[in-house]
Amino acid sequence: MGINARNVVIGRDNDRSAIAAVRDKVVTKHLLQTAGIPVAPTLTAVEGRLGLARFDPSLLPPTWVMKPARSSQGRGVLVAARPVAIEVARRHAERIVAGEHSDLDEDVALVEPLLRPHPDLAPDGLGLPDLRVIVHRGVPLLAMVRLPTVASRGRSNLHQGGIGAAVDLTSGRITRARQHGRPVEHHPDDGRPLVGMPVPHWDAVVDLAVRCGPATGLGYLGVDAVVDARRGPLVLEVNSHPGLEIQNVCGRALVLS
Amino acid sequence: MQLTPHQLLALLPIAIALALTLRLVVGLRTVGVFAPALLALTAADLGARDVAAALLVAGGAGFAVAPVLDRLPIARQARLGTLVIVVAAAVVATGVLDGDAVGLPMVVLAIVVERTWSDHTVAGARAATRLCGTTLASAGAIAVALTWIGPVLLTEHWVVPSAVGLGACLVVGGYRGLRVTELVRFRRLLRAERAAVAS
Numbered sequence: 001m002g003i004n005a006r007n008v009v010i011g012r013d014n015d016r017s018a019i020a021a022v023r024d025k026v027v028t029k030h031l032l033q034t035a036g037i038p039v040a041p042t043l044t045a046v047e048g049r050l051g052l053a054r055f056d057p058s059l060l061p062p063t064w065v066m067k068p069a070r071s072s073q074g075r076g077v078l079v080a081a082r083p084v085a086i087e088v089a090r091r092h093a094e095r096i097v098a099g100e101h102s103d104l105d106e107d108v109a110l111v112e113p114l115l116r117p118h119p120d121l122a123p124d125g126l127g128l129p130d131l132r133v134i135v136h137r138g139v140p141l142l143a144m145v146r147l148p149t150v151a152s153r154g155r156s157n158l159h160q161g162g163i164g165a166a167v168d169l170t171s172g173r174i175t176r177a178r179q180h181g182r183p184v185e186h187h188p189d190d191g192r193p194l195v196g197m198p199v200p201h202w203d204a205v206v207d208l209a210v211r212c213g214p215a216t217g218l219g220y221l222g223v224d225a226v227v228d229a230r231r232g233p234l235v236l237e238v239n240s241h242p243g244l245e246i247q248n249v250c251g252r253a254l255v256l257s
Numbered sequence: 258m259q260l261t262p263h264q265l266l267a268l269l270p271i272a273i274a275l276a277l278t279l280r281l282v283v284g285l286r287t288v289g290v291f292a293p294a295l296l297a298l299t300a301a302d303l304g305a306r307d308v309a310a311a312l313l314v315a316g317g318a319g320f321a322v323a324p325v326l327d328r329l330p331i332a333r334q335a336r337l338g339t340l341v342i343v344v345a346a347a348v349v350a351t352g353v354l355d356g357d358a359v360g361l362p363m364v365v366l367a368i369v370v371e372r373t374w375s376d377h378t379v380a381g382a383r384a385a386t387r388l389c390g391t392t393l394a395s396a397g398a399i400a401v402a403l404t405w406i407g408p409v410l411l412t413e414h415w416v417v418p419s420a421v422g423l424g425a426c427l428v429v430g431g432y433r434g435l436r437v438t439e440l441v442r443f444r445r446l447l448r449a450e451r452a453a454v455a456s
Contacts, residue, residue: 002435098332
């Protein structure tokens with residue numbers, strides 16, 4: 001499926017108000033929580049000048065993540081894996097609230113605890129792998145896990161050197177993996193075999209992904225989830241216009257139900 | 258060809274239809290869908306050499322000042338405004354554009370510089386260079402097409418280029434197939450699908 005065909009499906013199956021809702025991570029979280037879908041906890045949400053004046057970074061735990069509520073493609077995400085200066089946190093929040101990372105007049109700075117990957121998925125310190133499940137009208141179609149690497153500087157973006165690994169929807173095991181478009185059998189950093197590796201809590205991940213459709217009102221969606229070491233599967237984001245690279249990762253074309 | 262404002266507006270639908278074709282059929286990702294169309298119209302009006310020189314001056318000035326602006330504690334909109342002013346000042350100071358209607362290219366050039374810089378900070382220099390290069394190449398292709406089609410269409414009533422542009426937009430807008438760039442992006446999948454069908 002190409003972008004043109006995907007956009008037709010989106011125009012048909014995704015309501016405009018639902019698209020607008022999932023572009024805002026604060027609204028998305030609210031919708032998902034209302035539907036009983038676990039999401040990453042919110043430490044604080046900084047909104048407007050008043051919110052900035054009240055924002056006290058010294059009250060945050062030592063590690064956290066700050067992200068714009070309405071940015072895309074990982075823009076403006078500050079990961080505090082170790083304590084950062086209060087001024088750095090405050091300045092980043094100011095830039096987010098000013099809409100710097102979302103090309104808007106204003107935005108909300110969302111602060112969440114730093115999630116730790118489930119040890120079966122990645123050792124701590126190599127970044128947080130995220131799972132992507134494409135769902136159409138309640139049917140999961142394709143799934144992949146994006147594994148960060150040293151080359152991708154801990155980010156899971158595939159074009160920056162992250163590994164894209166296809167996950168079999170039934171068994172929850174990785175069936176093939178690619179980095180920079182080339183097949184890889186083992187993780188380049190720690191040598192773990194990737195093909196055949198089971199994704200922990202897989203059934204729960206698929207269940208959450210399927211429930212995100214009715215919760216957000218989207219008929220065609222890409223659900224980004226993580227498996228946190230302590231909290232288990234959590235939905236990070238819901239995409240109304242999920243990218244198509246998953247087809248290359250899985251080696252299968254998207255065929256709609 | 259020096260164009261009157263009326264002729265510029267008459268060619269706009271054609272430029273837009275060509276820009277849409279490059280996006281929806283070819284699959285080129287540019288700074289906005291219509292920035293290449295506006296740049297191409299400018300080139301058709303003021304001459305490709307002048308616009309290329311203006312691009313060099315604007316790009317040089319913009320990229321020199323963008324990293325400095327990025328560090329200033331000012332709003333994004335103020336940064337874009339400052340960028341437009343700097344780009345305009347550089348173009349005026351060097352005298353590379355000497356036409357009646359340079360306001361449009363100023364704004365388009367500033368937006369191209371701003372978006373490219375923004376892409377540079379998010380996705381890296383390679384992605385930004387690709388975006389900027391694709392935008393300029395698209396603008397160049399549209400400008401060449403306009404120099405061929407324009408004189409023919411401009412001899413007709415203004416309704417003709419408008420109708421041609423509108424019709425082309427509707428036809429191209431209905432295209433649902435793979436874009437040319439996707440034939441490359443998904444070539445392995447397509448090959449595997451063909452092999453499966455053949456067997």
